[in-house]
Amino acid sequence: MPGEFDFIEWIKTQQSPSDLVKVPVGDDLAVLKWPASDLLLVGADQVIDGVHFDSAVHSPRQIGRKAMNRNLSDCAAMACLPAAAVVTVALPKGLSVDYAKELYLGLKEAADVFQCPIVGGDTSTWNGKLVMSVTIMGRSAGVKPTTRSGAQPGDLILVTGPLGGSMKGRHLTFEPRIHLAREISKTGEVTSMIDLSDGLSRDIRHICRMSGVGARIDLMHLPIHDDIYDIQREDWRTFDHALHDGEDYELLFTATTWTGEQPEAWPVGEITEGSDILVNDRNGLHPLVPKGWEHAF
Amino acid sequence: MPGEFDFIEWIKTQQSPSDLVKVPVGDDLAVLKWPASDLLLVGADQVIDGVHFDSAVHSPRQIGRKAMNRNLSDCAAMACLPAAAVVTVALPKGLSVDYAKELYLGLKEAADVFQCPIVGGDTSTWNGKLVMSVTIMGRSAGVKPTTRSGAQPGDLILVTGPLGGSMKGRHLTFEPRIHLAREISKTGEVTSMIDLSDGLSRDIRHICRMSGVGARIDLMHLPIHDDIYDIQREDWRTFDHALHDGEDYELLFTATTWTGEQPEAWPVGEITEGSDILVNDRNGLHPLVPKGWEHAF
Numbered sequence: 001m002p003g004e005f006d007f008i009e010w011i012k013t014q015q016s017p018s019d020l021v022k023v024p025v026g027d028d029l030a031v032l033k034w035p036a037s038d039l040l041l042v043g044a045d046q047v048i049d050g051v052h053f054d055s056a057v058h059s060p061r062q063i064g065r066k067a068m069n070r071n072l073s074d075c076a077a078m079a080c081l082p083a084a085a086v087v088t089v090a091l092p093k094g095l096s097v098d099y100a101k102e103l104y105l106g107l108k109e110a111a112d113v114f115q116c117p118i119v120g121g122d123t124s125t126w127n128g129k130l131v132m133s134v135t136i137m138g139r140s141a142g143v144k145p146t147t148r149s150g151a152q153p154g155d156l157i158l159v160t161g162p163l164g165g166s167m168k169g170r171h172l173t174f175e176p177r178i179h180l181a182r183e184i185s186k187t188g189e190v191t192s193m194i195d196l197s198d199g200l201s202r203d204i205r206h207i208c209r210m211s212g213v214g215a216r217i218d219l220m221h222l223p224i225h226d227d228i229y230d231i232q233r234e235d236w237r238t239f240d241h242a243l244h245d246g247e248d249y250e251l252l253f254t255a256t257t258w259t260g261e262q263p264e265a266w267p268v269g270e271i272t273e274g275s276d277i278l279v280n281d282r283n284g285l286h287p288l289v290p291k292g293w294e295h296a297f
Numbered sequence: 298m299p300g301e302f303d304f305i306e307w308i309k310t311q312q313s314p315s316d317l318v319k320v321p322v323g324d325d326l327a328v329l330k331w332p333a334s335d336l337l338l339v340g341a342d343q344v345i346d347g348v349h350f351d352s353a354v355h356s357p358r359q360i361g362r363k364a365m366n367r368n369l370s371d372c373a374a375m376a377c378l379p380a381a382a383v384v385t386v387a388l389p390k391g392l393s394v395d396y397a398k399e400l401y402l403g404l405k406e407a408a409d410v411f412q413c414p415i416v417g418g419d420t421s422t423w424n425g426k427l428v429m430s431v432t433i434m435g436r437s438a439g440v441k442p443t444t445r446s447g448a449q450p451g452d453l454i455l456v457t458g459p460l461g462g463s464m465k466g467r468h469l470t471f472e473p474r475i476h477l478a479r480e481i482s483k484t485g486e487v488t489s490m491i492d493l494s495d496g497l498s499r500d501i502r503h504i505c506r507m508s509g510v511g512a513r514i515d516l517m518h519l520p521i522h523d524d525i526y527d528i529q530r531e532d533w534r535t536f537d538h539a540l541h542d543g544e545d546y547e548l549l550f551t552a553t554t555w556t557g558e559q560p561e562a563w564p565v566g567e568i569t570e571g572s573d574i575l576v577n578d579r580n581g582l583h584p585l586v587p588k589g590w591e592h593a594f
Contacts, residue, residue, distance in 0.1 A: 023442065023444055026445075026507065027375070027444045027446070027507070028374035028375050028445070029340035029371050029372070029374070029375045029433070029435065030340060031336050031338050031375075031442050032336065032337040032339065033337070034331045034337045036333035039319065040328070040331045041326040041327065042329065042383060042416060043326035043327060043383060043417040044385050044417060044418050044432060045385065046387060046419050046421060048387050052421075075326070077326070078324070078325050078326045078328070084339065086339060086340060086432050088342065088343040088430040090387075090428045120339060120340040120341060121340070124345055124348055126345045128345070128425050128426050131425070131428045131430075133343065133430035135432035137434075140328075145328050147320055147324045148324050148325070194325060
């Protein structure tokens with residue numbers, strides 16, 4: 001079997017061109033020329049076998065695509081344009097080099113949609129399951145980054161699409177809302193934004209904590225995804241799914257106003273004074289207990 | 298036990314200040330203002346339990362430090378200054394939050410030496426062993442990046458310190474040669490550079506392949522580290538260790554000339570025409586067979 005260095009040689013043949021890249025994959029570090037006018041946004045997210053995917057069920061192409069798209073979705077949350085990515089892979093011993101190539105092609109397929117070259121990384125084999133870590137670098141490119149920290153009492157809370165049931169498959173196939181995020185940010189009405197990865201009931205807390213505000217979510221206003229259609233609509237359980245499921249990768253944002261002129265989005269509540277996060281459901285108004293995704297130690 | 302979000306809150310209290318950082322840890326992505334005059338260098342490297350460390354033997358502080366220092370050593374190889382890092386950790390379930398904090402403090406301890414803030418990342422727990430991935434971003438800061446690809450026939454091949462036996466402990470405690478690398482680069486004599494992670498016999502191949510040249514290593518000229526002192530000096534096995542062991546994290550570079558005026562370095566061979574990589578040992582001149590570290594699929 002070919003080894004790591006042959007795999008790197010193959011990766012070099014797969015490079016997508018980019019004006020930013022002065023020294024590509026193959027050296028100790030890649031060298032980029034960052035546009036002087038652009039802020040640099042950076043973060044990292046990983047996918048782990050048994051946590052974010054199941055290698056017994058999902059193809060390496062799907063896994064690679066998800067690993068990249070989770071990071072591209074963070075670019076959407078900040079309304080920036082993906083510019084470059086680096087990837088590390090801890091690969092189970094005994095997997096073929098073709099498997100590694102499929103992982104890479106999945107990563108690249110997702111990144112190419114946004115002209116985002118993969119400029120570096122590392123592959124190691126080990127006696128463990130598959131772990132992939134992606135670091136994404138984005139550029140502001142004329143749009144002010146949207147943080148989690150600008151929400152004000154009275155702001156509307158909105159989501160960009162129907163929620164719930166992503167585990168039926170959407171967690172693997174979603175499209176990062178990058179272009180939509182930039183359209184939303186350009187309206188000038190947006191005060192904070194996050195992507196829905198942990199579930200609305202948990203992700204709204206990030207905005208509230210960072211902004212020093214409270215929130216009220218109106219359960220009956222949540223747009224429900226067809227993926228939970230087999231549960232009868234208007235059944236309260238459908239709203240529970242929309243509230244807690246996670247991995248929707250839609251945008252959750254706050255705005256001073258939102259009209260039919262703006263990009264389509266569903267108002268699902270309002271930012272309030274204080275720090276209470278409440279849900280308005282069949283039992284009236286009471287504390288919203290998060291049930292979304294948190295990694296427990 | 299506290300969960301991921303409390304851990305992130307703790308990390309926020311640990312932030313090192315940096316002029317580059319406009320939005321720190323805690324949002325979807327960090328926001329940096331990159332200095333307009335500086336090239337951006339980026340790459341990633343991981344450490345894996347059972348491959349790069351042994352969690353049964355090494356402390357989390359040591360593991361964190363090594364994870365960061367491997368990446369800082371890549372900055373040395375390119376003669377750039379570390380500017381920011383992001384980290385992902387796949388943490389075995391059942392480890393305490395104190396263990397996670399010790400990992401982080403090890404990362405930070407290594408990064409703080411070079412005023413390199415950790416600006417983002419991700420922690421997940423799983424039913425597997427510890428995997429840490431670090432992405433490093435460096436800035437050229439007035440020194441031209443040194444790549445692997447500029448070596449010319451006739452250039453000297455040099456190393457910055459004694460080699461071999463790093464597994465006795467130095468693989469955990471080495472100091473990335475960042476300041477030395479920049480001094481070396483500033484001489485203007487350097488034509489290529491790499492850090493010695495895989496072992497001299499393997500790393501010299503990267504320079505030769507990227508530069509389209511061959512090399513001759515003079516075995517008797519290799520500086521031998523005290524860590525292999527228990528093997529009698531001048532024993533040929535000591536040279537084998539220096540040639541193949543890996544994880545020395547010294548610099549291997551090529552230069553048109555090198556004099557006593559320059560930073561201290563040991564000439565160990567010469568770049569040649571063609572593509573043959575030879576070693577001059579007790580048996581005369583013959584092909585240098587790499588025995589250093591390669592991850593086999």
